[in-house]
Amino acid sequence: MFIQYFLRPSLFLLGALLTFFSPQGAAEITIAVVGKTKNDSFYQQSFHGCQYFANLHPALNCIYTGPDDFQDVRAQVIIVQELLEKNIDALLISTTDSDFLVKGALQEFSARNIPVITFDSDLLPQHHQYRLAYVGTNNFDFGQALGQYAKRFKHSEKQSICLQSGHKTTPNLNSRLAGVRFALAGENTPRLTGQNGWYEHPRCPLYSLGKRADSVHQLDTMLKKTPPPIFLAVAGFAQFSPDYVSTVYPYKKQIEQHKIVIISADTEDTQLDVLKQGLSVANIGQKPFEMGRLGAELLYNYLINKQRPEKSSYYLGYHYCTPENVEYCTINRKW
Known part of the structure; x- marks a missing residue:
């Protein structure tokens, strides 16, 4: 014991x-x-x-x-x-x-x-x-990749484009914007003003802060323009919104005919779903x-x-x- x-x-x-x-x-x-x-x-x-x-x-x-x-x-x-x-x-x-x-x-x-x-x-x-x-x-290279893809859809001598970003101070998004502009202009520029026939829409770039409702509203506003500018988002933004499909679906035929062009960064499952539905032209994704x-x-x-x-x-x-x-x-x- x-x-x-x-x-x-x-x-x-x-x-x-x-x-x-x-x-x-x-x-x-x-x-x-x-x-x-x-x-x-x-x-x-x-x-x-x-x-x-x-x-x-x-x-x-x-x-x-x-x-x-x-x-x-x-x-x-x-x-x-x-x-x-x-x-x-x-x-x-x-x-x-x-x-x-x-x-x-x-x-x-x-x-x-x-x-x-x-x-x-x-x-x-x-x-x-x-x-x-x-x-x-x-991110600069990534922006160039987005811009190079947008070149496929230049339909006129004076092509309008609208860039959508998140917060104005975010380093990676600003690098992507710079990369897009470099790809289209062939030089570093704070804004596209006609270089190689590319012009940024007067209301753009759009800054959504990553707010989904705001992102979709900004997209819808641009799609209603005559003619609509190429819409290029440097992150997912609008495509993460539950309202994206209902907002963009009325433009489906025009998107399929490339009369409306939506290009977005990232390839999350939600984004791939809208791509399958023909509600986006292309998504360039990361890891x-x-x-x-x-x-x-x-x-x-x-x-x-x-x-x-x-x-x-x-x-x-x-x-x-x-x-x-x-x-x-x-x-x-x-x-």
Whole structure:
């Protein structure tokens, strides 16, 4: 009886030590994935990519957050500030406003030695010291790809085009706008004013802040113009709205005849559905799942192995989806 009593605490202590030192019992590492908007399937795919990597590494945990409904620079900073109080170990974030984010939160992350990697939308070059690396699309090149595709639908010597973006300060969207204009003008220009016969509609570019209702309303307004300009969105925006189909369906025949041209970035499932219905001419998509997976891997290697990313930017490719190849142009992965 005495021996049993004596051994019990020792066995308990031994079990606790084994649990502490075993891989399953290792201290959990938490990576926070923050999108520009939380309810956007693009950023949810990136979160799934982080979860996929975490599933291979039991000590790693991914959490997901962001502004609920639209690209709100203040809300994003407040959310990131709150993450500091939750003792996260690393941050994977898509930047809405570089200056505001750095001053409002990332300077404190740096002071606390919490590593940050940007995805989808990088910090501005002058702020790169506040992140380890960027993972995502080369956004200027991506804009050029969108612009090059638009060239196929130039029907007159003076071709009008309307560009739709999100927030005016968002680095990746501004790079895409610049890329579109470069592709069409053959030079860097703040606005298309006739270069190679391309003109931006007087009311454009349109800034939707990522608000779906506003995005659809802006699109509908342009479609009613005579003649309508080519409509090119540098992110999903209107196509994420539940009202997109009912708004655009009356123009279906004109879209099929290319009298109305809608080109959009991204190829989320919702967007592929409208493409199948002939309510978009083309979508050029990115790799959000891989952004989350690779971003998590780089952060994990930094935290566990003290290994800094070898490159400042990890550029991923993009793909083209049309009504002809929509069934096989891409697969949106979910963990």
